[in-house]
Amino acid sequence: MQEKSILDIISPIMAGPSSSHTAGAVRIGLLIRNIFAQEIKRVKIILYNSYAQTGTGHGTDKGIIAGLLGFSVDSTKIKDIFNSIEATKIKYTFEYQDSFTRHPNAVDFIIEGTSQTMEISAQSVGGGEVQVTKINDIDVNINAKSDTIIITLCDKPGAISQITDIIQKNNINIASLNCNRKTKGQNATCLISVDGVINQAVIEEIKQKTNPAFIRYVKKLFQ
Amino acid sequence: MTIKTFEELKKSCTKNNLKIYEIAQIEESEVFDITVEEFRFKVEKTIQAMKEAIKNGLNSTALTNGKMGGFDCAKQLEYYKHHHSIFNKLFEKIICYALATSEENARMGRIAACPTAGACGIVPSCLISIFEEYDIDKEKQINSLITAGMIGKIIASKVATAGAIGGCQAECGTASAMAASAAAYLFDSDIDTIINAAALSLKNILGLTCDPVRGFVEVPCIKRNPFLAVHALVAFEMAQAGIISIIPADEVVDAMEQTGALMSSALKESSQAGLAKTKTAIIMEKACFTKKYYSEFKD
Incomplete structure (x- = not known):
């Protein structure tokens, strides 16, 4: 809790x-x-x-x-x-x-x-x-309690580590990471909550390197 | 490890020779990565919002969203223009400020949920009346609301302060315990008295159901706020006199949790029983509260 x-x-x-x-x-x-x-x-x-x-x-x-x-x-x-x-x-x-x-x-x-x-x-x-x-x-x-990246990727090996590498490289701590996919080989959706704030350049980098079907950076609503 | 029980709170205060607010603000700054100054600034903003809500409520007679209230604070103010309370000026203020805040909440006005919106009149009415009548300085005002918050946080670590889960005892009851302890702080009570004020206040409100008419935060919620505010100060005065809750505060919270769990869900914010299903409530529900109906209450 x-x-x-x-x-x-x-x-x-x-x-x-x-x-x-x-x-x-x-x-x-x-x-x-x-x-x-x-x-x-x-x-x-x-x-x-x-x-x-x-x-x-x-x-x-x-x-x-x-x-x-x-x-x-x-x-x-x-x-x-x-x-x-x-x-x-x-x-x-x-x-x-x-x-x-x-x-x-x-x-x-x-x-x-x-x-x-x-x-x-x-x-x-x-x-x-x-x-x-x-x-x-x-x-x-x-739940909007921390800043969250929502990203839908083609389910292929290594995609997630690519993203976490980019985040880590920018010295941002990941608070939680959840991935979900319906069937093997289909799109998988990941929710990555972070401590602190990610700037737009990092999101752009993730976009370029992983070519996601969907990506959003949702800012927290709570203090 | 943060403080989760009154026993731990007492130990920590005694061991470190610190007040509740000092322990609380250190803990907040450590856990949530903000400075003590930033934290206190946020608390100050809440006090400001509470004062504004009272001011707005005192000056409004607009109907509430559910059209079942919004006119009672004005009635009370009018009464005190011509009669003095059989107690004193502080007592008059508490009743009026609690009504003002709760009515403002039901009008969709701006309030501070404390701990919930439905119970938003209890802590502010007690504290701000005392601030005014006893000329309390700004820093001590902030300390008192931090004290109230710490009491609420300890209770909320065991019991969800939502009417749907714990009944009204968990909302207005918690608010009342917070107000009782904060009042004790304002009068420089020791840690035992402050905790005891919370215990006495909570103990007397166990079992209070949440049965709002038509599902609105209006009947009985608005009038319940001044009742519970006064209730808090009774607990405070008994605690000041050295009267002790035979059941310790932590055990009272346990009892509240159990009572909430045993309470039928029909009496927990679902409006399926109690006041919400009285003859009058059902008529109002069906009539969707026509203008004629509310004007009878208003006059």
Whole structure:
């Protein structure tokens, strides 16, 4: 278990009323925004279970849109986000569903940008902490507690050590490394969490040397 | 190894001859790789946010998001314009500040979750009322919130402070223990008294369920905040007098964890029982709380 900080107990400073349903929703939005990394044109948001049932009253819908637009959890804009100029830039629709196979606070996104479409699933797991659980068809676990590289590679021997070499060469410590692939020889997705910050040049180097199908550098949302 | 129990906290304070806040800020800077100054600056920012939330809440009568509250702080303020509390000015402030913060939270205003958003009025109302009435300087204000945070962290290392897991005892109960201990710090109590204040406060709130009407952080949450704030100060005053919790603080936390686990999930933030399924709650749920309905409460 990750060590708790006193700052986790006496914060976040946030727009109310609920850490999981409001602050968590904003963080999910922010995380999705970082993963999508392109201007969002259109987004369909499917809220499940508790998020669907009590989400409107907790401003879950407002929080998600505010996050997608880049507002932080303590923004006073969240309350009136639907009436803001910023919100007119995105076409959004909400759907509400019940599913006992999904987390109580689960949400799916189908996002269209200028040149890409993505399906991303996330959930709010309590106390404002969040997880992205699926990107397109790939199971992931991104909690935004440290900076993370998400990379999808052709599954061939040595690809991972190539990446870790580049990271190590830049004197950055890897906090955790998870790789997942559906079948042998198919694409594998790796999540590499690091202590500290990676600069864009390092990401570019990884891109050039490994030619990934997908790569994102997602910054942490927590202090 | 970080401190996980009250027993360890006491040992560490006694052995090193340090206050709780000193132990806490050293630990934070070591574990999270920030300087003590940076840490204290963040705590100060939280105090600022708490003060702003109180100010905003005191000046607003806007309805809450779920339309079941937002008018009670104004009522209380109006009452104190014409009547004095049977206690004192501090008591008046605590009730008003707790209502102000909780209502502001339910309006989607900016608050500091402490430890959660639903319990956000308890620690600030106790501490900031004491800051004002006893003219506490800035450094000591920061020390007191660090003390509160350390108490909360120890409890949270055993019990998740989420209503869905531990019931309201884990949210408002933890907040109340944090406030009781921080108040004891502000009045220069020794380590035993500070820990005992937390134990007394927690012990008296075991079993408190989380049954919010229509799933909103409004009924009973808003009014529960001033109750639990006053509750914290009762624990503080008894601890100051030397009254001791027969069950030590760590064991009270164990009892809280067990009580939370045994509590039916119908009473843990799922709105399937208790107040959430009373006749009135069901009518409100069905009517989606029409304007007529809330105006009856308001007047």
